[in-house]
Amino acid sequence: MLEDEQNLIARAKEGEAEAFGLLYDFYMPRIYRFVLVKVGHREEAEDLTHQTFLKAWEHIETYESRGYPFSSWLYSIARNSVIDHHRRSKPQVSIDELGDDILLEKETQGSGLDAKIGWDVMLEAIFRLKGIEQDVLIMRFVDELTHQEVAKAIGKTEGATKVIQHRALKNLKKLIES
Amino acid sequence: MTQNELIKKLGGLRAIEPNEEFVRVSRSVILSSQSGIPIERTTRNTIFSRGLSFAASVTLTAVFVLVLALGSVAGSLKTLFLPTLHGVNNEALVSEADAVTGDIDIRLNDIEYFDRTSRTVALADSSQEGMLDGEDEIDELLNQVIEY
Numbered sequence: 018m019l020e021d022e023q024n025l026i027a028r029a030k031e032g033e034a035e036a037f038g039l040l041y042d043f044y045m046p047r048i049y050r051f052v053l054v055k056v057g058h059r060e061e062a063e064d065l066t067h068q069t070f071l072k073a074w075e076h077i078e079t080y081e082s083r084g085y086p087f088s089s090w091l092y093s094i095a096r097n098s099v100i101d102h103h104r105r106s107k108p109q110v111s112i113d114e115l116g117d118d119i120l121l122e123k124e125t126q127g128s129g130l131d132a133k134i135g136w137d138v139m140l141e142a143i144f145r146l147k148g149i150e151q152d153v154l155i156m157r158f159v160d161e162l163t164h165q166e167v168a169k170a171i172g173k174t175e176g177a178t179k180v181i182q183h184r185a186l187k188n189l190k191k192l193i194e195s
Numbered sequence: 196m197t198q199n200e201l202i203k204k205l206g207g208l209r210a211i212e213p214n215e216e217f218v219r220v221s222r223s224v225i226l227s228s229q230s231g232i233p234i235e236r237t238t239r240n241t242i243f244s245r246g247l248s249f250a251a252s253v254t255l256t257a258v259f260v261l262v263l264a265l266g267s268v269a270g271s272l273k274t275l276f277l278p279t280l281h282g283v284n285n286e287a288l289v290s291e292a293d294a295v296t297g298d299i300d301i302r303l304n305d306i307e308y309f310d311r312t313s314r315t316v317a318l319a320d321s322s323q324e325g326m327l328d329g330e331d332e333i334d335e336l337l338n339q340v341i342e343y
Contacts (some may be wrong), residue, residue, distance in 0.1 A: 034226040041222055049213040063213070067221045074225050139204055158205035186198055193196060 018088070019043045026087055029077050037074055044088065045070065047160045048095050054155050055099050057144060065102055069095040088162060089169035096152060096170065142192035150185035157182055 019025065019040065028036035048069055053062035072094050073080075080090055143151055152171055156162040162170070168178040196204075 032229070038222065038226050041225065045218060045222075046213055050208060050211045053211060054208060059214075063217050063221070066213070067225070070221070070225050071228070074228065135204070136207075154205060155208075158202050159208045186201060190196060190198065190201055193201075 018086070022087060023082060026077075026080065026082060029074075030080070037077065040087070041070055044091055047088075048091055050159055051092065051152075051155050052095055052099060054140070054143060054159065055148075055151055056102065057140070061102065065095070065098045069098050072098075085169055086166045089166045092152075092156060092162070092166075092170035093172070100148070138193055142189050145192050146185060146188055149181060150188060153178060153181045154185045154189065 022040070025036045025039055029040060045066065049062060049066045052065045052069070053059065056062050056065065069091065073091055080087070143154065146154070149171060153167055156167045156170060157164075164175045164178055167182075168175045171178065171181075173181070
């Protein structure tokens with residue numbers, strides 16, 4: 018969670034663009050990763066991420082912080098944008114492109130070609146998971162949201178979220194090994 | 196692969212970062228719109244076309260400012276360099292201008308003189324013609340008296 022987040026949200030609700038800008042800076046890369054791993058296409062991910070923050074800024078007055086983290090609110094907007102996007106067009110996943118992106122970052126950290134092979138398999142396995150399982154895995158282990166935040170974002174209880182997470186990991190492992 | 200290894204591998208996806216240019220343009224488009232007002236659907240193309248139109252406005256403004264600056268610089272140079280042009284004798288120029296002015300004055304005086312004299316001559320002519328007409332009239336009247 019961003020430091021002084023509640024104050025920033027209150028100022029953004031008053032229409033202060035600068036405050037929303039700070040929220041954007043903090044959450045934008047997370048939302049982008051979430052969307053990109055789900056749609057598998059960089060330009061589509063950029064469009065959807067942009068629309069997510071546009072909607073958030075447009076409707077920030079309606080956001081109520083009581084028991085509903087701001088991160089969960091943003092992720093739920095992003096989720097709906099991705100669902101709408103999949104309804105409009107068939108999912109087109111470019112694993113190679115996404116794998117290259119990750120490889121580029123990883124190579125600078127000292128990983129080699131083996132890493133790319135691993136990422137291709139991993140990403141393909143993620144794409145084969147159910148939408149909600151993807152959501153939980155990305156939010157929990159990529160963007161490091163708490164169980165509570167994930168539960169609020171997907172509209173389930175924390176218990177149900179833990180069950181989905183357990184099932185998602187099991188299915189992912191099975192897909193990778195197969 | 197254990198579950199922990201799987202989780203660690205998933206964490207590696209954090210290396211994905213958005214394109215910096217996209218972030219900059221998207222951020223400025225969002226923040227330039229007003230909160231609470233419905234915004235048109237924006238796509239990647241419109242985001243970048245807005246960026247381009249912004250760039251075009253900046254370029255046009257820069258060109259305008261450049262033209263203004265060049266104009267003012269040219270004006271300053273003109274005032275700076277004109278009085279110090281080499282090969283021009285200022286005193287000769289002044290005396291020549293005085294001579295031209297004097298010549299013009301003389302011609303104006305001539306015109307005034309001719310105008311005045313021509314008016315006087317015209318008056319004299321008209322008065323003589325009047326006198327001649329009067330004498331004829333008297334002669335005619337005398338002839339009439341004689342006839343009676």
